[in-house]
Structure formats: structure tokens, C-alpha cells
Amino acid sequence: SDFDLIVRGGTLATASETFAADIGVRNGCIAALGTNLGTAVRVIDAEGLFVLPGGVDAHCHVEQESSTRIWTADDFYSGSVSAAFGGTTTFLPFAAQHRGQSLRDVVKDAQERCGPKAVIDYAFHLIISDPTAQILGQELPALIQDGYTSFKVYMTYDQLKIDDRQILDVLCVARDYGATTMIHAENNDVIGWISERLLDRGYGAPKYHAVSHPRIAESEATSRAIQLARLVDSKLLIVHVSAPEAAEAILAARNMGLKIYGETCPQYLFLTAEDLDRDGMEGAKFCCSPPPRDAAGQEAIWRGLKNDTFQVFSSDHAPYRMDETGKLKHGAGATFKQIANGVPGLELRLALLFSEGVGKGRLTLNEFVALTAANPAKIYGLHPRKGSLAVGADADLALWDPKWQRTVTYDMLHDNAGYTPYEGMTITGWPRFVISRGRVVVEDEALQVERGSGSYLQRKPEIVADGLREPELDPARNFGAGLL
Ligand code: URP
Numbered sequence: 374s375d376f377d378l379i380v381r382g383g384t385l386a387t388a389s390e391t392f393a394a395d396i397g398v399r400n401g402c403i404a405a406l407g408t409n410l411g412t413a414v415r416v417i418d419a420e421g422l423f424v425l426p427g428g429v430d431a432h433c434h435v436e437q438e439s440s441t442r443i444w445t446a447d448d449f450y451s452g453s454v455s456a457a458f459g460g461t462t463t464f465l466p467f468a469a470q471h472r473g474q475s476l477r478d479v480v481k482d483a484q485e486r487c488g489p490k491a492v493i494d495y496a497f498h499l500i501i502s503d504p505t506a507q508i509l510g511q512e513l514p515a516l517i518q519d520g521y522t523s524f525k526v527y528m529t530y531d532q533l534k535i536d537d538r539q540i541l542d543v544l545c546v547a548r549d550y551g552a553t554t555m556i557h558a559e560n561n562d563v564i565g566w567i568s569e570r571l572l573d574r575g576y577g578a579p580k581y582h583a584v585s586h587p588r589i590a591e592s593e594a595t596s597r598a599i600q601l602a603r604l605v606d607s608k609l610l611i612v613h614v615s616a617p618e619a620a621e622a623i624l625a626a627r628n629m630g631l632k633i634y635g636e637t638c639p640q641y642l643f644l645t646a647e648d649l650d651r652d653g654m655e656g657a658k659f660c661c662s663p664p665p666r667d668a669a670g671q672e673a674i675w676r677g678l679k680n681d682t683f684q685v686f687s688s689d690h691a692p693y694r695m696d697e698t699g700k701l702k703h704g705a706g707a708t709f710k711q712i713a714n715g716v717p718g719l720e721l722r723l724a725l726l727f728s729e730g731v732g733k734g735r736l737t738l739n740e741f742v743a744l745t746a747a748n749p750a751k752i753y754g755l756h757p758r759k760g761s762l763a764v765g766a767d768a769d770l771a772l773w774d775p776k777w778q779r780t781v782t783y784d785m786l787h788d789n790a791g792y793t794p795y796e797g798m799t800i801t802g803w804p805r806f807v808i809s810r811g812r813v814v815v816e817d818e819a820l821q822v823e824r825g826s827g828s829y830l831q832r833k834p835e836i837v838a839d840g841l842r843e844p845e846l847d848p849a850r851n852f853g854a855g856l857l
């Protein structure tokens with residue numbers, strides 16, 4: 374036959390267009406788009422379905438040990454399976470450095486763990502918590518050239534945070550070797566100062582997590598990070614934005630033409646700080662950083678998805694169970710300072726944004742594809758192989774039934790967090806088929822592939838101008854032109 378697979382009769386949507394076409398798949402790639410494509414080993418009838426590029430989740434913590442030595446509840450198998458059921462066919466978890474570790478070792482460990490387990494394609498961001506001269510001068514440049522072209526740094530968490538000088542160092546390496554820096558922007562001293570005052574007065578309940586992480590801690594750090602990136606003319610993506618003032622700072626920077634990008638996540642559209650005030654320790658389920666804000670804040674984040682403040686919509690999946698292995702490591706009397714930060718969201722990311730965004734007229738279908746697949750693929754060096762429906766691209770498809778309505782229960786999900794923050798929500802629009810490189814991964818609400826059948830995605834650094842690789846030879850170029 375002409376193809377391995379034909380997806381027939383669906384409505385295709387990319388980041389820019391919506392059109393009717395059949396897709397012919399050969400050797401895992403999209404080989405033809407059109408009608409009357411011919412014969413295939415298998416034909417999937419996509420009548421009534423949207424055929425979307427598979428989702429790209431560019432921010433998730435999977436099989437990762439936190440700075441306080443708690444492992445995420447998901448490993449690369451359960452995490453990737455959960456992603457696949459939600460329509461995501463590419464994910465980018467973190468290879469996280471603890472201080473004192475070599476980045477090389479961290480990457481090797483992540484690769485060895487993920488290879489035998491992942492059922493979808495993957496690449497890794499690094500987390501850099503210890504930018505020594507050796508790391509900045511040798512390991513990191515070499516790793517970027519090997520394809521580890523994105524890394525996250527933290528302005529908060531005592532075991533992870535780097536200071537402004539170190540941020541400048543990392544930004545310069547990213548700029549000179551063609552990588553992208555991601556930043557967790559919250560002011561550590563503000564958080565620490567408020568936390569101490571709360572705990573001194575006996576305010577330790579989960580809801581005080583939100584009190585101790587005020588919007589100003591986020592917006593101050595966001596503005597500072599933007600200025601640091603501006604100083605050295607380096608690209609910077611602010612992850613998991615929740616505060617309206619932080620969103621405003623990002624939009625203002627973008628309007629100035631700076632290479633600043635923004636990411637937000639489901640928890641900032643669908644949860645509020647009031648969720649942290651549920652009975653007993655229930656609020657711990659919703660403790661993440663930055664925390665969910667209020668209804669007006671949610672509206673600001675929706676606006677940011679529409680007005681290009683945010684290019685990327687990721688899950689920031691950080692699954693910790695409500696027991697001694699996770700959120701309640703320090704028992705039921707733990708203070709908000711001792712509760713592992715993070716919420717699960719890999720599986721529901723697309724369905725939540727589709728249902729409440731596209732379904733309720735807040736976003737177009739094309740904006741949805743841009744935010745959840747095309748833009749993250751572009752920003753992280755995976756486009757057009759991922760996030761598009763072009764001939765030659767990987768045949769990664771989510772065949773989306775826009776009318777399928779289900780009420781969320783944890784039991785229908787495939788992660789190992791033990792709960793979902795979105796329990797009880799009614800969502801309209803779910804994937805019927807999920808296809809990764811031409812393989813049907815999910816069909817009939819069942820997994821169809823083996824452990825370890827996903828592939829590592831080799832990336833390339835962005836091309837940087839000649840002469841920028843030895844910045845110390847030309848100090849003036851180290852500081853954005855016109856800023857001295
Ligand atoms: O609370 C969160 N988001 N935990 C995950 C780690 C991070 O900072 O993204």
C-alpha cells in the first residue's frame with residue numbers, strides 16, 4: 374500500500390490554519406496531506422474530530438528528586454503514559470543538578486532512566502543550581518553543543534537559588550552558545566521574611582503558603598530577571614507566571630522588542646489561593662510556587678494567553694502524593710514551609726485549556742495549538758519536527774473529539790499523584806486517538822505501546838553570530854549595545 378496509516382476526514386488545525394485534509398503517514402512521518410491519498414495498512418476515520426499536532430509539554434517534573442530529597446510520584450513511564458492519554462506526544466522533563474553534582478552525570482542519569490520507560494518522545498532541560506567556573510566554562514558549553522539547549526535557573530528555594538551575578542553568568546553562556554534560559558522568578562528574601570513572621574505567630578496551615586508568596590515577590594523578581602537579560606542581551610523565558618504584575622512586565626518587555634518569553638500553566642487559570650484553605654491538610658494538594666492567585670488574577674492570565682504575553686502553556690506537572698512519600702513527609706502537622714511544592718497536570722493540560730479556552734470562546738483553535746504545541750516546539754528547538762502538520766514532520770497527532778464530555782475524577786487519569794486538583798470539573802473535548810511517530814499510542818481509552826518505545830529528541834543550538842564565542846575578548850559586546 375501507499376502508506377502505513379491514513380487519517381481520513383478530519384479537520385486539521387495548526388498554529389495558523391484550519392483546513393480539511395487527509396494525512397498519509399509513512400515511516401513515522403507525515404508523507405502527504407490532501408485527499409484521495411491512496412491505500413494504507415490502516416485507515417483511521419477522523420470524521421467529526423480535530424486533527425491536531427500532538428501536544429508538547431515543555432515543563433514537567435518527572436522522576437526527579439526535589440531539592441529537599443523527595444522524589445516525584447511519577448517515573449518516566451507513568452509520567453509519559455499520563456501525558457499520552459492527555460494528547461501530549463512530546464515532553465521535556467528536567468535533568469536537575471543538586472549542588473556539587475556534575476551536569477554531565479545528571480544528564481547521563483536522566484537519559485538512563487528515561488530511555489527504557491518513556492512511551493512518547495522526549496528531551497531534557499537542565500536545572501543549574503551550581504554554576505561553578507568549571508560548569509560555566511566547560512561542561513555547559515559542551516552540553517549545549519551536544520543538544521541540551523535549554524536550562525532552568527531559580528531565584529528562590531535555598532538549595533537551588535543562584536544570585537544575580539550567577540544569573541548573568543548563565544545568561545551569557547546561553548547567549549554565546551545558542552541556548553535558552555528559563556527562570557523561576559520569585560524573590561527568595563521576601564518569601565523567607567514573610568514566612569518567618571507567619572511561623573513565629575503560629576500560622577503554619579497550607580493557606581499561608583500563598584500569603585508567604587505574594588504577587589510582589591513574583592513581579593519584583595520577574596522585572597529584575599528581565600533587566601538582567603536585557604543587560605547582557607540574552608533570551609529569557611519566565612516560567613509558570615501567576616501574578617498579573619509579572620505578566621505586565623513580560624508584555625512591556627516584549628513590546629520593547631526584548632527577547633523575553635512567558636509561560637503559564639493550568640493552575641493559574643483554574644485554581645485560586647482559596648483552594649489552599651480547604652479543610653485539614655487538603656490545602657496541601659494545591660501548594661505550588663508561585664501559588665494560585667484570585668479570580669481577577671485568573672482573568673489576567675487568560676488575557677495574557679490572548680495578547681502574546683505567554684507563548685507557552687505547560688503543565689509544570691510536579692506530582693507529590695498526599696502521604697509520607699510526598700506532600701506529608703513531615704506528617705499531618707507539617708507547616709506550609711515543609712509541604713512539597715507542586716501540582717499534577719500533565720494529563721489534563723490540553724483538555725482543560727481546550728474546554729475552557731476554545732470551548733468557551735476565549736481562544737481560537739489555532740491559538741490553542743500555538744500555545745500547547747507549536748510555540749514550545751519552536752522555542753525549544755523541536756520545530757518543525759514537532760508542533761506542526763507539515764509534510765516531513767513526525768506524525769504526532771491528537772485526534773480530538775470536541776463533543777466528548779467527561780467529569781474529571783482521579784481514577785480516570787494515569788499519573789501516580791493519587792489526586793487531581795481538578796476533581797469534579799466537567800470538561801468537553803478529549804483525544805480519541807493519540808499517535809506518536811505514526812504509532813497509535815492511545816486508542817479506545819487504552820495504551821497500545823510498550824514501555825520505552827518513545828525516542829530521545831536530539832536538538833541543536835541556535836546559530837550565534839561569529840565572534841561571540843569568546844566574549845572576554847570583546848568586553849563591550851558582553852553588555853547589550855546602548856546600555857552602557
Ligand atoms: O511548585 C512548583 N511549581 N514546584 C515545581 C518546581 C518548580 O519550581 O517548578
Ligand code: ZN
Nearest residue numbers: 438442470471
Ligand atoms: Zn540527588
Ligand code: ZN
Nearest residue numbers: 557612613662
Ligand atoms: Zn519553578
Ligand code: ZN
Nearest residue numbers: 432434689691
Ligand atoms: Zn516546575
